[in-house]
Amino acid sequence: MKRWDRVAIVGVGLIGGSLGLDLLRRNLAREVIGIGRRPEPLRLALERRLITHAADTIAEGVAEADLVVVCTPVDRIAACVLEAAAACPAQCLLTDAGSTKGALVGQLDEQLPPAARFVGSHPLAGSHRSGPQAAVPDLFVGRTVVVTPTARTLPADEAAICQLWQSLDARVVRLSPDDHDRLVAYSSHLPHLAASALAAVTPKEARPLVAGGWLDTTRIAAADAELWTQIFLANRGHALTALAGYEKLLRSLRRALERGDAAKIEQILTKARRTRDAVGS
């Protein structure tokens, strides 16, 4: 298992904080430098031993790193990677943890210096919790991490980034940035839109009557609103396609319910049940 000498993590929230914690706990990194603009999350990350050092600028934090992982909200990833690439050592690897990949990886392919060694990642390990207080050990165990190489990616770099996530016991899936975005529109972004619309449309007087079904179905609606707005906008095209498909199916359900068509309703529910059962718990 590769041991990193100095890992710089930009953004020490749920993902970045848990990553630092695991790299240190598993003895996979000698030092983890947390980088952030605000002092409070860094202080908490140090206190919780998610990182060993803190830096308030990227240039300072990545200066001697052999790995940089950018775990900021999606709308800031590109700028952070570009800044890190300009300041880190030549042999340093760079990756990110962004929820959308197409636009980001495309922009970086264009704007990064040819020698920069960036490979995109997306660990599917988010939840409705956020910040360094939400970081937990073993967050990535059994989780899927999508790695998104392009024509520009060196095979050795791709392998090293895959091994990074595998060393945390994640399951790595390789996809092109566009395939990633098309599929997470269904697996992640549409669920979020569906859950949020459901929570938002629930009248106050119905709250005392919610039970397991409502609680499960709306859980992800408690996530950070600003963060997710940026994710939807960063994957607008694919998110709109998924949303249109969802609206169409709801319209079918509504029309079947209007005309009392039990067979049609049951057919849709059965398809849903089979999909849900095929995926597991």
Added chain:
Amino acid sequence: MKRWDRVAIVGVGLIGGSLGLDLLRRNLAREVIGIGRRPEPLRLALERRLITHAADTIAEGVAEADLVVVCTPVDRIAACVLEAAAACPAQCLLTDAGSTKGALVGQLDEQLPPAARFVGSHPLAGSHRSGPQAAVPDLFVGRTVVVTPTARTLPADEAAICQLWQSLDARVVRLSPDDHDRLVAYSSHLPHLAASALAAVTPKEARPLVAGGWLDTTRIAAADAELWTQIFLANRGHALTALAGYEKLLRSLRRALERGDAAKIEQILTKARRTRDAVGS
């Protein structure tokens, strides 16, 4: 705490089976007679000690009962209550566990003999699991049970049915049958439609990329398709109103996403988050 001498439960699935189990475990009933058309669930219920006796007809099972609880799928509740009321002793109390109340309670108010002592109940304790194998102890602890008295209900009978659920540590809410149906359309039926449509629209190739958000949001879609089709049809008017409101909000989200209106998206997500946070885990 009232101790029942002989409780007859029609339908020994998740709800009926858990009810029998708790009444026996808590020594709140001397005998529990499970009634069902098929021998296999009754055999399993006896084996799991959810019931003490089994009967294959309602007339036989309720003959000496002091409480009858009908826990069948909604489309069979009215017929079962009518049959039980015709065969049980005069002092016997009757209730049900149906997910919709307006049409059912209205029909029973009209068709039951004037002396019959029925009070509607809806324990909000369902899940995607079903059958006697899904029955668990303490299913009702901390759960809400809606009791739906009408002008015809005797106050003493209403109190006795409330006490039944309270003796299992449930929280009782009294509502008119129509208010119940209007509110569960949002708290239960709409989540089910939303979750099922989401599971059904997810393409197979996106399955390897699902994570916590999709899993939570679609969990209830694994429930029994036939059972839920009947529930939606039994509450068609209110379910359609809730569904129309949901479709309208999704349309707003889609339009905001189309025009890149971050403020509008964030406003809806923030409203959703506040509602979710107000309800708890």
